[in-house]
Amino acid sequence: xxxxxxxxxxxxxxxxxxxxxxxxxxxxxLALGVACYTAITPFNERHLVRGGNVAAxxxxxxxxxxxxxxxxxxxxxxxxxxxxxxxxxxxxxxxLAAFGIATLLFRDMRPMIEGGNVAAALTLAGIQxxxxxxxxxxxxx
Numbered sequence: 001x002x003x004x005x006x007x008x009x010x011x012x013x014x015x016x017x018x019x020x021x022x023x024x025x026x027x028x029x030l031a032l033g034v035a036c037y038t039a040i041t042p043f044n045e046r047h048l049v050r051g052g053n054v055a056a057x058x059x060x061x062x063x064x065x066x067x068x069x070x071x072x073x074x075x076x077x078x079x080x081x082x083x084x085x086x087x088x089x090x091x092x093x094x095x096l097a098a099f100g101i102a103t104l105l106f107r108d109m110r111p112m113i114e115g116g117n118v119a120a121a122l123t124l125a126g127i128q129x130x131x132x133x134x135x136x137x138x139x140x141x
Contacts, residue, residue, distance in 0.1 A: 022084055026075045029088040033067040036096060042103075042110040055113050055121035062125025066132035067095050073136035091135055098131035099124075 038045055045063075048056030070091035078084045102124055103109050112120035 022075060022078075022081060025081060025084055026071050026088065029085070029092065030064070030067055030071055033071075033092040033095060034064055036092065037063050037067070037099060040096065041099070043113050048114065053114070053116050055116045055118050058118065058121035058125050059113055062121075062128050063099075066098075066125075066128035067092065069129070069132035070095070070135040070139055073140040077140050087139055091139065094135050095128065095132060098128055102127045 043056065045056050045060040049060055071088050074084055074087040074091060078087060106112070106120065106123070109120060109124065113124075
């Protein structure tokens with residue numbers, strides 16, 4: 001019984017630092033993706049959210065989820081840190097491209113979100129999350 005516990009502790013001691021490093025790097029990729037997204041969007045989500053704009057909150061929350069989904073798949077399927085970084089950056093580029101395509105489809109997205117149009121926000125969040133799921137599936141497959 002003591003040997004099994006020692007084995008578990010040894011395994012934990014070896015694996016935990018790697019897990020934490022991979023998790024922190026993935027969190028940094030998530031923060032980078034959200035920062036890039038907020039830099040390219042025509043509206044200031046955080047300012048709108050602070051002002052109580054529900055539509056902006058939906059879009060901002062959907063964006064975070066949409067970036068996190070493929071990053072989670074990368075984290076789950078990659079063994080090496082460089083692999084996580086490379087596939088994570090690819091995931092972020094694809095998510096930003098999805099936003100770009102969505103704004104081309106809905107050219108008047110800015111006034112709709114700034115005006116609190118929840119239907120537009122749900123549509124944009126749905127597109128982003130849908131692309132995130134497909135992106136994750138492609139990376140995990």
